[in-house]
Amino acid sequence: MKLIRNIFLVAILVALQSCNTSESSKNVSEVSISNTFLERVEPPNWFVDFKNTSLQLLVKEESIGNATPTISYAGVTIKKVNKAKSKNYLFIDLDIDKNTKPGKFDIVFKFENGSKKTHTYELKSRVKAAEDFIGFNNSDAIYLITPDRFANADASNDINKNLHETTIDRSHGYKRHGGDIQGITNHLDYIENLGFTSVWPTPVLENNMYNGSYHGYAITDYYKVDPRFGNLSDYKKLADELRKRGMKLIMDQVANHCGLEHWWMKDLPFEDWVNNQKNYEENIENWNNKTNINSNHRRTTNQDSYASESDRKGNNEGWFVSTMPDLNQRNPYLAKYIIQNSIWWIETLGLGGIRQDTYPYPDKDFMSDWAGAIMYEYPNFSIVGEEWSYNPLLVGYWQKGAKNKDGYESNLKSTMDFPMQKAIIEGINEEESWDKGLVKLYEGLANDFYYASPKDIMVFLDNHDKSRLFTEVQEDVVKAKMALSYMLMLPRIPQIYYGTEILMNDTAKPGDHGLIRTDFPGGFKDDAINAFTKEGLSEEQKSMQNFVKAILNYRKNSDAIKQGKTLHFAPYKGTYFLFRIYNDEVVVHIINKNKSSISLDLNRFKEVGLEGKKFKNLITGESFIWNDVIELSEKGSTILTTKL
DSSP, rough: OHHHHHHHHHHHHHHHHOOOOOHHHHHHHHHHHHHHSEEEEEESSESSSSSOOEEEEEOOTGGGGGGGEOOOBBBBBEEEEEEEEEEEEEEEEEETTTTTOOOOEEEEETTSSOOOOOOOOEEEOOSOOOOOOOOOOOOOEEEOOGGGTOOOOGEEEETTSSOOOOOTTSTTTTOOOOOOOOOOOOTTHHHHHHHEEEEEEOOEOOOOOOSSSSTSSOOSEEEEEEEOOOHHHHHHHHHHHHHHOOOOOEEESSSSBBOOGGGGGSSSSSSSSSTTTHHHHHTTGGGGGGOOOOOOOOOGGGTTTTHHHHHHHHHTTTBBBBBOOBBOSSHHHHHHHHHHHHHHHHHTTTOOOEEESSSSOOOHHHHHHHHHHHHHHHHTOEEEOOOOOSSHHHHTSSSTTTTTTTTTOOOOEBBBBBBHHHHHHHHHHHHTTTTTTTHHHHHHHHHGTSSOOOOGGGSSSOOOSSSOOHTTTTOOOOHHHHHHHHHHHSSSSEEEETTTTTTTOOSSSTTTHHHHHHOOOTSSSTOOBBEEEETTTOOOHHHHHHHHHHHHHHHHHHHHHOOOOOEEEEETTTTEEEEEEETTTTOOOOOOOOSSSSSGGGGGGGGGOOOOOOETTTTOOOEEEEEEEEEEOSSEEEEESSOO
């Protein structure tokens, strides 16, 4: 029987091979590709019931430019088929009617020679209503994490032989250490108990570069999680676990540039997909040694009415570095690609916000369109843009509602408060004088008159690019507590970098990114110290950890801090008083830089109307009656609250 069956199968194969009619060839071709997926169709799926009913598919497949696509699915219409310069791309404009049902359908590509290829595409239901995507706000406290350095939950994904970089070396600041998405998920109890309400990991999408891309900002596939961090299921699980706790996931995105090893760099669809593309293509063989990337990093050219055109182009079109091609958002297909990618991730993960990297570098009109498109679909969402400037005028320019002289409207809800970060660090460190010390904090907060919405600005003291707080204050625990507690009292959205709560530092080489992004103790196998359990921490580290926990957990339920009136008094005798007031809740933050005990007359603050009110010290629990005098016995910060 076995012999007969084999003879029968051979006969069938011979019959198929010998069939030479055009109809038979056509049938064989259709059978062979009926379940075949193309090299790339992006977005890989979409969703029904958006306000904007248009969708543009990027299709990548050998010679696909010679094909004509057809779709037969109720509610889905091909409006236009756009060819690229490369014959290996098509851009298909679809309209998805508001009444379209979720489901799968085939896109059939018919080639000039009569052959066909088929790709099955899916439209999914949206997980929740658009208005239910609630973004981060000033009631939140954000924990910023560099995933590679936080916790390694799955050692099996540390090395992937299919990617360029295949080493793990925890002793090297610029190599991969093995942290992953599951490592964050495993320690959400720790993050939540500290009082954080949102988590912002630096990018976890594929960075298939040869070295130094553990940070995630050289993306080589905008729709794929880097397998060394996990997979899409792991990413979704992190988002789901945060939601279960009433917490939010903020995604770090990069619209300005990609990684040099991005898949499209081997076959760019248009001649202007990236900026300075001709220069790159003419020197591609020696590009790693090339320094002329036409970049000047002059971000003020976005606002400067006197700026030369060459300087503007140097900022907006120059490559960030030679390994990060600068994307040309003026190309309408790339612009659409980036916008759809952001919306896809919001919908796929149920995001609670986006942090957009290097905000002033891309084309600013595109950035307005990008933020506008997202906020149009998700009116309660939040986006924060990185403007690394210490000038409040520049930071304020990018916030929605700013009264800009050039009429520019960014549609961007939040910007990052680099000016306040600098003011706090300098003010805490400096000796007191009429123009130094605490007056820097006071004047820094006074700049709020300029901002369209100060409470929607994200404030921080350190991050993945700047020296650690503990290093910045010369490893002085008291100074670190003064700076951090003041920041957490401000009408702002606070962000704290992982490890700041245990006094992590980069003192050995301030500013070195490898040290700034040091491994979190306890996140890796055989760590001698475990900050998650406090095992091995010094008393100072435990004290700081408890300090952060006390303030953040109070802040969660404080209407005064989240939405109260802000009132402050000019620094006096080495002290600075800040009040947050909402109905019967009053929070008083006091910074005292005097090394010895000092008594202060409280009549100076009479306008606040606190006479006879009972306060509790948020950290020590001690009671205090607001009468004539307050005695500050030592240098540091004091937080008083009427909420007993």
